[in-house]
Amino acid sequence: MSLPRVLVVGSNGLLGQKVAELFLRASASAVSCASIEAAPVRTLHSVQYLTLDVTSRKDVRRVVAQCEPEVIINCAAMTNVDACERERELAWKINVGGVEHLVEAAQRYRSKIVHISSDYVFDGTRGPYAEGDRPEPINYYGKTKLASENVLRTSALPWVVIRTMVLYGYAEAVRPSFPLWVIEQLTRGGTLKIVDDQLGNPTLVDDLAFGVMKTVELEKQGLYHIAGRDILSRYEFARIVARVFGFPSEGIVPVKTADIAQQATRPLRSGLVTLKAEVELGIRPATAEEGLLVLKSQLSRFARRSPDRGPSPGHRPGRPAAGGNS
Secondary structure: OOOEEEEEEEOHHHHHHHHHHHHHHEEEEEEEEEEEEEEEEEEOOEEEOOOEOOHHHHHHHHHHHHOOOOOOEEEOOOOHHHHHOOOOHHHHHEEEEEHHHHHHHHHOOEEEEEEEHHHHHOOOOOOOOOHHHOOHHHHHHHHHHHHHHHHHHHHOOEEEEEOOEEEOOOOOOOOOHHHHHHHHHHOOOEEEEEEEEOEEOEEHHHHHHHHHHHHHHHOOOOOEEEOOOOOOOOHHHHHHHHHHHHOOOEEEEEEOHHOOOOOOOOOOOOOOOOOOHHHHHHHOOHHHHHHHHHHHHHHHHHHHHHOOOOOOOOOOOOOOOOOOOO
């Protein structure tokens, strides 16, 4: 089956890189990439790269007009939950205004928009959540993600919204996702305090990218939850990371969310029900251990190519992104 012309927005991020590579391997008729940076973090053969600031209506119009995409895949977002709480105007401009600009620019070409959302649209009191459950966000990040979904719902365009959570994996020059951050901390030694009362599905980014492609390939529309098979606390996930990567887990200490300094309120009992995506898209999300073994293999291959690099290659320093991409 021939895939359509695709524009990947936010292509320098963890998911954006995986999506662009996957569509290229699947022989989409044309793949264009766009991100706010002046250059791509990876150069892919036959893929054009365009600099794009989604908060600029003019910028978005220019890029969409240049690519004339049949499908726009929006991986761009401000996902740092605490930063969204502090910088509300910026969070709205990126997470909601950016989608409004894409919808406006896509009208001329009737482009389908595939948009990535988050479990943070729910309050985390009675998870796991299915697609039909009522959203009730309890922090500003979640409010922006729900608003972005509603922009698409009220548009006249064909659309897909994919909610995900605790996204992890390897890609060039992105902040460390949760497992890589855990590995860095365990390498340094000492005590690592991890919350044991925030529950959710750790999601391998490769699985999510595959789900994105299947919604396009199968010409699906509507709302899907795509996340990992296991529902775990962050503490349980960190202990699996330690086991898979050969670290002792004694230094990983459980703490409660209320005992750590987080500016934004977090959903606690979260998680996503993925049955609809499994049945309609034919995907089988990895368990946490399966996903971490894939990540371990990817890091090993990178280390063989670049033996002078450390265990979390190409990643910018700092804490892992929070929210839907935490």
